[in-house]
Amino acid sequence: xxxxxxxxxxxxxxxxxxxxxxxxxxxxxxxxxxxxxxxxxxxxxxxxxxxxxxxxxxxxxxxxxxxxxxxxxxxxxxxxxxxxxxxxxxxxxxxxxxxxxxxxxxxxxxxxxxxxxxxxxxxxxxxxxxxxxxxxxxxxxxxxxxxxxxxxxxxxxxxxxxxxxxxx
Numbered sequence: 001x002x003x004x005x006x007x008x009x010x011x012x013x014x015x016x017x018x019x020x021x022x023x024x025x026x027x028x029x030x031x032x033x034x035x036x037x038x039x040x041x042x043x044x045x046x047x048x049x050x051x052x053x054x055x056x057x058x059x060x061x062x063x064x065x066x067x068x069x070x071x072x073x074x075x076x077x078x079x080x081x082x083x084x085x086x087x088x089x090x091x092x093x094x095x096x097x098x099x100x101x102x103x104x105x106x107x108x109x110x111x112x113x114x115x116x117x118x119x120x121x122x123x124x125x126x127x128x129x130x131x132x133x134x135x136x137x138x139x140x141x142x143x144x145x146x147x148x149x150x151x152x153x154x155x156x157x158x159x160x161x162x163x164x165x166x167x168x
Contacts, residue, residue, distance in 0.1 A: 004160075008070040008150040009082075013126040018064035025057035062087070068123045070149055075160055079123050079147075091123065094145075096161050100138040102154075103166040105146065110136055118144040 032050035036043050067082040068091075075096040081089045103109045116138070124134045124146045135154070137145040149157075151167075158165040 003074045004072070004156050006072045006150075006153050006156050008153045010068045010070070010123075010125055010148045012066040012068060012124070014064050014066075015126075018060060022057055022060045022064070025053050025060060029053040029057060068148075070123075070147065070153060072153055072156055077157070081123075092121075094137075094139055096157065096164075098140050099161065099164050100141065101164055101166070102135055102137040102147075102157065104168050105132055105134045105136045107136075107166060107168045109166050109168065113138050113144075116141075116144075118142060120144045120146070122146045124148040 029050050032046045032053060035046035036050070039046070062084045065084040067085070069080040069082060069088075071078040071080065076093055077096065078093045079091045081091045083089070101109065101113065113136075118138065119142060121143060122145075125148045128134070133148060135147045135149055137147060139145060154165065154167050158167060
């Protein structure tokens with residue numbers, strides 16, 4: 001039996017508040033650097049401010065510029081978080097035999113699951129596009145996972161678990 005390997009990379013939308021915060025911190029960093037050259041007596045305070053605001057801008061960029069990578073191998077779906085294209089972290093791994101259902105987010109097949117209280121985890125693009133390509137997965141009754149998988153990933157998962165994965 002050969003193992004099937006599929007990967008899918010999804011860019012998450014950066015919230016507007018994060019963009020504004022990053023822009024404001026960058027502007028404050030540049031202002032502090034200009035203060036160093038324009039007012040030499042304030043050099044120490046401006047240097048400390050430039051370092052703090054610059055570090056803040058970097059941290060905001062690191063935690064808001066996200067990509068998710070879905071890796072499917074041997075009936076296991078792993079989700080990795082890539083932060084600012086510099087750091088990778090394994091977020092979670094799901095076994096395909098423990099999935100209750102995986103279907104498009106607006107599918108009629110999810111009607112019985114909509115009222116269920118579950119912990120929501122969003123590893124998707126973060127916005128509703130037209131047409132909406134996000135999928136909803138219920139995992140062991142306690143988790144509700146929002147994903148944005150590719151058609152190839154859905155096809156492979158459907159072949160492995162045809163009664164649990166739907167592509168309406």
